[in-house]
Amino acid sequence: MKKLLLALCIFTFLTLAISADLLIEPSRIIVEIEPGGKTSGAISIINTGKKPLDLKAVLYDWDLEETSELIELEAGLKEDSLDNLIKFNPREFTILPGKSQVVRYTIQAPDDSLEHKGIVFFEQTITPPKGSMIGATVKNKIGTIFYVSTPLIEMDITFEDISLSSENGNHFLKVVADNTGKGHIRLIISYLLQTKEGKTLKEETLPDQVLLVGKKLNSSFPIIGDLAPGNYRLIVNLSYSGYTQRNQGVLEFSIP
Numbered sequence: 001m002k003k004l005l006l007a008l009c010i011f012t013f014l015t016l017a018i019s020a021d022l023l024i025e026p027s028r029i030i031v032e033i034e035p036g037g038k039t040s041g042a043i044s045i046i047n048t049g050k051k052p053l054d055l056k057a058v059l060y061d062w063d064l065e066e067t068s069e070l071i072e073l074e075a076g077l078k079e080d081s082l083d084n085l086i087k088f089n090p091r092e093f094t095i096l097p098g099k100s101q102v103v104r105y106t107i108q109a110p111d112d113s114l115e116h117k118g119i120v121f122f123e124q125t126i127t128p129p130k131g132s133m134i135g136a137t138v139k140n141k142i143g144t145i146f147y148v149s150t151p152l153i154e155m156d157i158t159f160e161d162i163s164l165s166s167e168n169g170n171h172f173l174k175v176v177a178d179n180t181g182k183g184h185i186r187l188i189i190s191y192l193l194q195t196k197e198g199k200t201l202k203e204e205t206l207p208d209q210v211l212l213v214g215k216k217l218n219s220s221f222p223i224i225g226d227l228a229p230g231n232y233r234l235i236v237n238l239s240y241s242g243y244t245q246r247n248q249g250v251l252e253f254s255i256p
Contacts, residue, residue: 021049022142024122030147033109043103043144045122047095055095055122057088057103062119062145064212072119080213082118082146085110107148115149115183115213149183155243156181157211162236164251165220171227171253172220173234179211186210186241187217193224196231196252208241229255 023046033039047053061073061081076083085108095101103122110116121141161176179185190205202224209217223234231254238247 021047021051021053022122022140023048024142024144026144028145028147031107032149032151033107035109035111035150035152037109038106040104040106043105043120044100045095045103045142046100047097050097052097053095053124054092055101055124056092057090058121058123059083059086059088060119060121062117064210064215068210070119072121075118080114080116082107082116082148085116085148086118086120086146088120107146109150110148113150113152113154113182115147115153117145117147117184117212119143119145147184153182155183155185155240157185157187157240159238162249162251164223164234164253170225171223173223173236173251174220175209175217177211177217179213179215182213184210184212188239188241189221190237190239191223192235194233194235196233201232227255 025044025046029041029043031039031041045055059075059082061075061078061083063071063073063078065071075081087106089104089106090101093101093103105120121143124140156179158178158180159176160178161174163174165172165174173189173191175189177187187209188205189209191203192200193202194200206221209219211217231252234251234253236249236251238249239245
């Protein structure tokens, strides 16, 4: 058991050390292409370390687990895959220390009414030295996420619940929503906590909530604790990254 733990520690430190040597820009690309059209762009990868790095561009499908953790899949397995729609040049290259590499991409518009997505990882395969307790090669990755759509896709979100709840003197904003459209939505939630007379006690914009197609958001966000007895209102603003549409609602509540 001690040997296994040591091997895992070595693997972790090796991966972290190499990851720190790579930077990528941009980390997310969202494009809309007219049907039948193409678009091109570039990604920049920078070697901030002291050794040359041999990298290869590899496309994957991806999804999000309920914990919002990204999981990668072999390209072409999902209906919304970018497989056969995107090309990279160069696909394999070496970056010298302190230098950068520009990788250009070309994307063909999808021929359906669904947003397509993928992630391209620039991978370095590391073979452990002989006698190492790491028995397999290590693939270190740094990547860029792509969302690709046409103007034909429908965007839709359905809110099942927007409410307040309390537990042990702490107050939470609960939001339950479904992405019932054909493209991902970045939901931006902000709020103003005020007294009934209009005095602002707190103002906050929460981190973006990403809802993929067919996915549900069911989260409670802490608002404030230890409110004095009285009447209050929470003004909730909902907006959507890339769109001008906004929604606003007011939740009134009392602390006895």
